[in-house]
Amino acid sequence: MRDGIFQVQHLSLAYPARRGHPAATILDDVSVDVERGSALTLVGPSGSGKSSLLRCLNRLEEPTAGVVRFGGRPIVELDPRELRRRAALVQQTVVLFEGTVRDNLMVHAPDTTLDVSEGRLREALTEVGLDAALLGRDAATLSGGERQRVTIARALLRDPQALLLDEPTSALDPPNAMLVVETICRLRDARGLTIVAVTHTPELVRRLGGTLLYLVKGRVQAYGPVHDGGIVDERLQAFLSGTHP
Amino acid sequence: MTSVVFGVIELSWWQLALALLLVLVVAAISLRERLGLERDLVIGAVRAIVQLYLVGLILATVFSAARWYWVLLILVVMAAIATHAAVSRLGKPLPGVYWIAATALTLSTAATLTYVIGVVIEPRPWWEPQYLVPIAGMILGNSMTSAALAGDRLQSDLFARRDEVEARLALGFSGPEAVQPLVRAALRAAMIPTVNGMMTVGVVQLPGMMTGQILAGASPLTAIRYQMVVVFMMAVATALGSLVFVRLAVGRYLTRAHQLRRYLL
Numbered sequence: 001m002r003d004g005i006f007q008v009q010h011l012s013l014a015y016p017a018r019r020g021h022p023a024a025t026i027l028d029d030v031s032v033d034v035e036r037g038s039a040l041t042l043v044g045p046s047g048s049g050k051s052s053l054l055r056c057l058n059r060l061e062e063p064t065a066g067v068v069r070f071g072g073r074p075i076v077e078l079d080p081r082e083l084r085r086r087a088a089l090v091q092q093t094v095v096l097f098e099g100t101v102r103d104n105l106m107v108h109a110p111d112t113t114l115d116v117s118e119g120r121l122r123e124a125l126t127e128v129g130l131d132a133a134l135l136g137r138d139a140a141t142l143s144g145g146e147r148q149r150v151t152i153a154r155a156l157l158r159d160p161q162a163l164l165l166d167e168p169t170s171a172l173d174p175p176n177a178m179l180v181v182e183t184i185c186r187l188r189d190a191r192g193l194t195i196v197a198v199t200h201t202p203e204l205v206r207r208l209g210g211t212l213l214y215l216v217k218g219r220v221q222a223y224g225p226v227h228d229g230g231i232v233d234e235r236l237q238a239f240l241s242g243t244h245p
Numbered sequence: 246m247t248s249v250v251f252g253v254i255e256l257s258w259w260q261l262a263l264a265l266l267l268v269l270v271v272a273a274i275s276l277r278e279r280l281g282l283e284r285d286l287v288i289g290a291v292r293a294i295v296q297l298y299l300v301g302l303i304l305a306t307v308f309s310a311a312r313w314y315w316v317l318l319i320l321v322v323m324a325a326i327a328t329h330a331a332v333s334r335l336g337k338p339l340p341g342v343y344w345i346a347a348t349a350l351t352l353s354t355a356a357t358l359t360y361v362i363g364v365v366i367e368p369r370p371w372w373e374p375q376y377l378v379p380i381a382g383m384i385l386g387n388s389m390t391s392a393a394l395a396g397d398r399l400q401s402d403l404f405a406r407r408d409e410v411e412a413r414l415a416l417g418f419s420g421p422e423a424v425q426p427l428v429r430a431a432l433r434a435a436m437i438p439t440v441n442g443m444m445t446v447g448v449v450q451l452p453g454m455m456t457g458q459i460l461a462g463a464s465p466l467t468a469i470r471y472q473m474v475v476v477f478m479m480a481v482a483t484a485l486g487s488l489v490f491v492r493l494a495v496g497r498y499l500t501r502a503h504q505l506r507r508y509l510l
Binding site: 015018019021058059060061062076080081082084085088089091093095097107108109110112154155158 | 338408409411412413414415416417418419422500502503504505508
């Protein structure tokens with residue numbers, strides 16, 4: 001029997017019309033399964049609803065219809081704070097708080113406990129390919145690639161079962177992007193982490209393997225395994241070969 | 246010839262007309278410097294005359310009627326106008342903001358007024374309009390300004406720092422925990438002008454109420470005592486008004502599932 005970690009069934013998301021904004025359909029009847037320890041990449045043109053789908057998985061966004069299950073239970077039955085520790089999101093915009101790298105790694109909700117022993121912090125940095133000596137550095141002085149990896153380390157300290165990544169390489173130059181791609185692949189292998197990633201980087205799609213969901217205007221255009229040649233869509237093939245605009 | 250009543254020089258219409266000449270000086274400056282303010286200036290001057298005259302008539306009527314319900318009605322009308330003014334100063338619309346502002350202004354004013362009138366000044370009867378109306382007006386004015394300042398700061402921060410708020414939510418913070426730094430920034434923004442004002446009160450310029458009392462013949466030593474009460478009550482009105490407003494407003498931006506309502510930003 002398959003061990004599903006996320007099950008998304010007939011998910012739709014729409015925003016009502018408001019002053020100055022027309023009503024908008026963001027996601028339209030999206031269904032997808034993610035197995036534990038596997039990878040799912042979400043690709044598609046900008047505005048296709050990829051990030052919104054990712055945000056529905058940890059309930060930062062509330063769908064208008066459909067169900068998201070995590071570990072077999074509808075996420076509306078779970079405490080959202082607990083869900084978000086189990087399914088850790090790394091946002092597209094890197095957010096580091098004022099203070100050192102150590103301060104950033106130690107950030108946690110007031111009523112929760114987090115193992116932030118020195119050894120654990122060093123281990124988290126090493127795991128994302130950063131030098132443990134960075135712990136005392138002012139977070140504001142880090143490079144783009146370092147910042148991105150610190151946010152991944154911060155998410156890992158919560159011992160998540162799944163890592164949700166929103167365009168983790170979009171703001172990075174190619175060498176730094178490759179470092180982050182390698183970090184993500186290593187984490188999946190070493191920790192058995194489930195990875196769900198929104199990406200425009202064909203390299204990340206290829207290296208992660210697993211399943212791919214191609215969204216266009218909120219609808220599923222193609223859905224299937226990355227490496228079996230199961231997905232036949234010209235635009236998608238163009239994207240995977242790196243020739244997509 | 247000027248007439249003197251209870252130590253105050255009564256101003257005649259003729260004297261008011263002389264004061265109005267000062268506005269002509271402003272108009273001349275505006276014309277000469279091409280500021281384009283003449284029209285607004287005329288409207289402003291006319292409104293000032295009409296509004297103040299009406300307020301004078303209403304207050305004179307209420308003062309002479311000497312009924313608690315008339316005083317209360319005046320306070321309700323003042324609170325409604327202050328609510329509208331506070332809301333109109335916000336940068337962006339927010340559902341239910343009228344109730345939020347009305348609750349914030351009513352609670353902060355009622356609490357401050359009860360203490361100042363009931364415990365500190367103790368006029369007899371308690372609703373004596375000579376005390377209640379101007380003091381309530383000052384409290385409302387401060388609550389209104391502070392609620393609007395705090396609300397405006399909260400709105401702009403929620404927009405500018407939305408990723409930061411969601412980063413905390415994604416790390417397992419509750420909604421109120423995730424916005425706490427923004428709430429603090431909004432409250433500080435609202436309270437700093439009042440706290441700074443306490444530092445310079447009486448040094449840079451004499452406060453309006455103190456000036457009024459001195460003009461009305463009160464001893465400066467009496468006037469400063471009242472002014473001290475006013476300064477302290479304005480501080481608490483500012484704190485309470487902005488606190489209640491921000492606490493209620495921030496709730497509109499968060500859901501029970503600890504989500505940020507991005508579409509409201």
